[in-house]
Amino acid sequence: MTDEAIGKYLSIARRAHASLLDKQLAEADISHGQILLLATLYQEDGICQQTLCQMYNLNKAAVGRGLNKLSKIGFITKEIDPEDKRKKLIYLTSKARDFEAEFREILEASEEKLRSGLSEEEIATFLTVIKKICSNLGANVENQEG
Numbered sequence: 001m002t003d004e005a006i007g008k009y010l011s012i013a014r015r016a017h018a019s020l021l022d023k024q025l026a027e028a029d030i031s032h033g034q035i036l037l038l039a040t041l042y043q044e045d046g047i048c049q050q051t052l053c054q055m056y057n058l059n060k061a062a063v064g065r066g067l068n069k070l071s072k073i074g075f076i077t078k079e080i081d082p083e084d085k086r087k088k089l090i091y092l093t094s095k096a097r098d099f100e101a102e103f104r105e106i107l108e109a110s111e112e113k114l115r116s117g118l119s120e121e122e123i124a125t126f127l128t129v130i131k132k133i134c135s136n137l138g139a140n141v142e143n144q145e146g
Helices: 006-028 032-043 049-056 060-072 094-115 120-136
Strands: 076-081 084-092
Touching: 006 032, 006 094, 032 049, 032 060, 032 084, 032 094, 049 060, 049 084, 060 076
Parallel strands: none
Antiparallel strands: 076 084
Protein backbone atom coordinates (compact mmCIF):
# COMPACT_ATOMS: atom_id res chain seq x y z
CA MET A 1 0.00 0.00 0.00
CA THR A 2 1.30 3.42 -0.91
CA ASP A 3 1.37 6.23 1.60
CA GLU A 4 0.96 8.95 -1.03
CA ALA A 5 -1.99 11.23 -0.29
CA ILE A 6 -4.91 10.96 -2.73
CA GLY A 7 -6.10 14.42 -1.69
CA LYS A 8 -2.82 15.96 -2.84
CA TYR A 9 -3.34 14.72 -6.40
CA LEU A 10 -7.05 15.57 -6.41
CA SER A 11 -6.12 19.11 -5.42
CA ILE A 12 -3.36 19.41 -8.04
CA ALA A 13 -5.64 18.04 -10.78
CA ARG A 14 -8.55 20.31 -9.77
CA ARG A 15 -6.36 23.42 -9.79
CA ALA A 16 -4.75 22.51 -13.13
CA HIS A 17 -8.17 21.82 -14.67
CA ALA A 18 -9.57 25.10 -13.31
CA SER A 19 -6.57 26.99 -14.69
CA LEU A 20 -7.00 25.41 -18.14
CA LEU A 21 -10.69 26.32 -18.22
CA ASP A 22 -10.03 29.84 -16.95
CA LYS A 23 -7.57 30.44 -19.80
CA GLN A 24 -9.97 29.08 -22.41
CA LEU A 25 -12.95 31.07 -21.08
CA ALA A 26 -11.11 34.32 -20.29
CA GLU A 27 -12.20 36.01 -23.51
CA ALA A 28 -15.86 35.54 -22.51
CA ASP A 29 -15.06 36.86 -18.98
CA ILE A 30 -16.14 33.54 -17.46
CA SER A 31 -14.15 31.51 -14.94
CA HIS A 32 -14.38 27.94 -13.75
CA GLY A 33 -16.67 29.12 -10.93
CA GLN A 34 -19.50 29.81 -13.35
CA ILE A 35 -19.13 26.71 -15.54
CA LEU A 36 -21.41 24.41 -13.57
CA LEU A 37 -24.11 27.08 -13.30
CA LEU A 38 -23.97 27.93 -16.99
CA ALA A 39 -23.93 24.27 -18.07
CA THR A 40 -26.98 23.61 -15.90
CA LEU A 41 -28.86 26.60 -17.28
CA TYR A 42 -28.15 25.43 -20.83
CA GLN A 43 -29.92 22.20 -19.89
CA GLU A 44 -32.65 23.65 -17.67
CA ASP A 45 -33.29 27.35 -18.22
CA GLY A 46 -35.63 29.06 -15.76
CA ILE A 47 -34.64 27.36 -12.51
CA CYS A 48 -34.16 29.10 -9.18
CA GLN A 49 -31.00 29.61 -7.14
CA GLN A 50 -32.16 27.21 -4.44
CA THR A 51 -32.47 24.41 -7.00
CA LEU A 52 -28.91 25.04 -8.19
CA CYS A 53 -27.69 24.88 -4.59
CA GLN A 54 -29.49 21.58 -3.99
CA MET A 55 -28.44 19.99 -7.29
CA TYR A 56 -24.73 20.38 -6.58
CA ASN A 57 -24.66 20.70 -2.79
CA LEU A 58 -23.30 24.24 -3.07
CA ASN A 59 -23.84 27.00 -0.56
CA LYS A 60 -26.14 29.89 -1.40
CA ALA A 61 -23.37 32.50 -1.21
CA ALA A 62 -21.16 30.68 -3.75
CA VAL A 63 -24.05 30.21 -6.18
CA GLY A 64 -25.07 33.83 -5.63
CA ARG A 65 -21.58 35.06 -6.52
CA GLY A 66 -21.52 32.93 -9.66
CA LEU A 67 -24.95 34.15 -10.74
CA ASN A 68 -24.02 37.77 -10.05
CA LYS A 69 -20.99 37.37 -12.31
CA LEU A 70 -23.13 35.84 -15.07
CA SER A 71 -25.60 38.69 -14.68
CA LYS A 72 -22.82 41.30 -14.80
CA ILE A 73 -21.52 39.97 -18.12
CA GLY A 74 -25.04 39.85 -19.56
CA PHE A 75 -25.51 36.06 -19.62
CA ILE A 76 -28.53 35.77 -17.32
CA THR A 77 -31.57 37.65 -16.12
CA LYS A 78 -33.61 37.03 -12.99
CA GLU A 79 -37.39 37.22 -12.95
CA ILE A 80 -39.86 36.83 -10.09
CA ASP A 81 -41.51 33.42 -10.08
CA PRO A 82 -45.21 34.01 -10.81
CA GLU A 83 -46.11 31.00 -8.64
CA ASP A 84 -43.95 32.03 -5.66
CA LYS A 85 -43.12 35.74 -5.43
CA ARG A 86 -40.28 35.00 -2.98
CA LYS A 87 -38.29 33.15 -5.66
CA LYS A 88 -36.43 34.47 -8.67
CA LEU A 89 -36.12 32.32 -11.77
CA ILE A 90 -32.88 32.48 -13.72
CA TYR A 91 -32.98 32.71 -17.50
CA LEU A 92 -30.22 32.77 -20.10
CA THR A 93 -29.97 35.82 -22.35
CA SER A 94 -29.50 35.71 -26.11
CA LYS A 95 -25.82 36.56 -25.48
CA ALA A 96 -25.48 33.36 -23.44
CA ARG A 97 -27.37 31.35 -26.07
CA ASP A 98 -25.04 32.67 -28.77
CA PHE A 99 -22.08 31.49 -26.67
CA GLU A 100 -23.41 27.96 -26.08
CA ALA A 101 -21.69 26.23 -29.04
CA GLU A 102 -18.32 27.78 -28.16
CA PHE A 103 -18.84 26.89 -24.48
CA ARG A 104 -19.52 23.25 -25.33
CA GLU A 105 -16.47 23.14 -27.61
CA ILE A 106 -14.27 24.44 -24.79
CA LEU A 107 -15.62 21.84 -22.36
CA GLU A 108 -15.17 19.06 -24.94
CA ALA A 109 -11.57 20.14 -25.64
CA SER A 110 -10.87 20.19 -21.92
CA GLU A 111 -12.34 16.70 -21.50
CA GLU A 112 -10.27 15.49 -24.44
CA LYS A 113 -7.13 16.84 -22.77
CA LEU A 114 -8.07 15.12 -19.50
CA ARG A 115 -8.48 11.79 -21.30
CA SER A 116 -5.36 12.16 -23.45
CA GLY A 117 -3.10 9.12 -23.28
CA LEU A 118 -5.57 7.11 -21.20
CA SER A 119 -7.08 3.85 -22.37
CA GLU A 120 -10.81 3.21 -22.15
CA GLU A 121 -10.08 0.76 -19.33
CA GLU A 122 -8.08 3.38 -17.40
CA ILE A 123 -10.87 5.92 -17.82
CA ALA A 124 -13.49 3.41 -16.64
CA THR A 125 -11.36 2.48 -13.63
CA PHE A 126 -10.72 6.12 -12.77
CA LEU A 127 -14.43 6.95 -12.95
CA THR A 128 -15.27 4.01 -10.68
CA VAL A 129 -12.63 5.07 -8.15
CA ILE A 130 -13.45 8.80 -8.18
CA LYS A 131 -17.16 8.05 -7.69
CA LYS A 132 -16.26 5.90 -4.68
CA ILE A 133 -14.13 8.73 -3.30
CA CYS A 134 -17.01 11.16 -3.78
CA SER A 135 -19.31 8.75 -1.99
CA ASN A 136 -16.79 8.35 0.85
CA LEU A 137 -16.84 12.13 1.23
CA GLY A 138 -20.65 12.25 1.29
CA ALA A 139 -21.07 13.75 -2.18
CA ASN A 140 -23.94 12.44 -4.29
CA VAL A 141 -22.76 11.85 -7.85
CA GLU A 142 -25.50 9.49 -9.01
CA ASN A 143 -27.62 12.09 -10.83
CA GLN A 144 -24.85 14.38 -12.04
CA GLU A 145 -24.27 15.08 -15.71
CA GLY A 146 -20.76 14.88 -17.12
